[in-house]
Amino acid sequence: MVGWRELCTCQSSDLVCHILIKMDLNLKKEIAMAFKLNGFSLRKESCLFLMENFANYSADDRKNWINKIILHVQNQQLHQSIIEMSHIKLAIKESSNNGLEESETIFNVINAFQIPKFNYNIERKKFLRDEKNSLKVDLYPEARWRFQYLLDRYILILQRTARNKVFTPETLPGTKQEKGFSLRKVEHLLSCSSRINEVIVLGLLTQLTEGTYYLEDPTGAVALDLSLVRYQSGLFTEHCFVLAEGHYEDRILHVMGLVMPPAECRSISQVYYGNVNTFGGPSKTLLKNSENLSKIEKANEDAMILFLADVWLDDVKVLSRLKSLFSGYNGFPPAAIVFMGEFLSCPYGYEHGNQLKTAFKALADILSQYPQLLEACKFVFVPGSADPSSPNILPRPHLPEFITEDIRSKLGDRVIFTSNPCRIQYCTQEIVVLRHNLVTKMCRNSIHFPESGDIPDHLMKTLLGQCTLAPLSIGVQPVYWQHADALNLYPMPDLVVIADNFKPYTRSYQNCQFINPGSFPRTDFSFKVYMPASRTIEDSQIPNEDL
Structure with a gap:
């Protein structure tokens, strides 16, 4: 030229x-x-x-x-x-590359320990990848991480809350300026000796002394008077971040209302990340914006992903229903079947590992009878809390290799053993999967049980407001400090699967869907089917063959 x-x-x-x-x-x-x-x-x-x-x-x-x-x-x-x-x-x-790039995978399961870490840059007002700590597996990091993961979550929620329209009211030219609310820091309250009205503070709800709740942020902690508080939607547990509204007097914040931080739709959140891959996987760019994968996704209208929980491989009835499931889908294979633990119906003591190994070997023999299903479908296994892998700390690594070696050698790359939680990318869809009895744990540790409303709705709004799958104190739900980002729900995924012993449900909020498939054997062998092309959820059940 x-x-x-x-x-x-x-x-x-x-x-x-x-x-x-x-x-x-x-x-x-x-x-x-x-x-x-x-x-x-x-x-x-x-x-x-x-x-x-x-x-x-x-x-x-x-x-x-x-x-x-x-x-x-x-x-x-x-x-x-x-x-x-x-x-x-x-x-x-x-x-210039118009074809399907090498990193543009149609289906990818992402281990919790392979999820990149991002830090918010206050000066540039955007998230930047932490190259030093991303993808670094360290279960016993420095002591500073004990507080760093909470600080990271506070900054994440603060930057999102500060740009909410409640705190940044929009005005049209020629119109009167609307009254907006302003967020206060705890240090501002502690520096004042007189009464302050109409205070709103974002902080961590915690008990620094037994029986007295405090609101804590990086600048300090203030005691709370909750005698007249009105609770909004959500499950308020210790160590969740809340917006406290009230007045400050005599070094006490008298709270009139407690509110969950407002959730933010994905289209707004993604602006602060750019086109970088925040979900995890081999691609450098965010696959949600891939035109090639979007075309494939829309073209495969019949593509399905099945979710089953409590798949007891030592139970005769469960194995019988699984055979019916495999037989029914053999002619029209789904993209994937996600099996979630526990994989044995009861503890076997020191023989638990060997029993589970034998059960997986038997499952491999069953699957070998359905060649069409094996050719087109992926089988993903997510461990439960009673499955042998590690202590009850999130995220949990995949099942030990000596237990799964027989089924992996027989079925090859058709079976995927992953962590709990894990992430699944199907074309442009982002799916987060967790096997955890979260409803019971959240309700049991809530400082106020909701008087009205639906528990799944309260749970969904709490998790999205807290941007995490585990908004609990570290004593109630331990987490690996340096890998707490694996529990993040920010930016919002398309689908969140929380396999819980609670009754099955399907909920939706701001284009993010929450489902609980329920316990497979305890719900008369019911499960959930997700259709990515239409983004719809179907309730399915295997009929009783004895009738």
């Missing part, structure tokens, strides 16, 4: 040369400004390279290409804001 200097030397007219120089300066300004608005600055040779490549493009095409390149540059996770020529060439190469 001929540059503007060569064009200028080929013209005999000074006027034409002047026009070309002016056009060139406008193009340079357009390119530089686009990168500057995204926090980047271009090297001179990088800018000239883009000018030469896009000089003959129309204004709309040029704008689209520049935006594509900026997105790919953001995904390169640079350590500085200056863009070199190598960064630009790599971004153009990736932008």
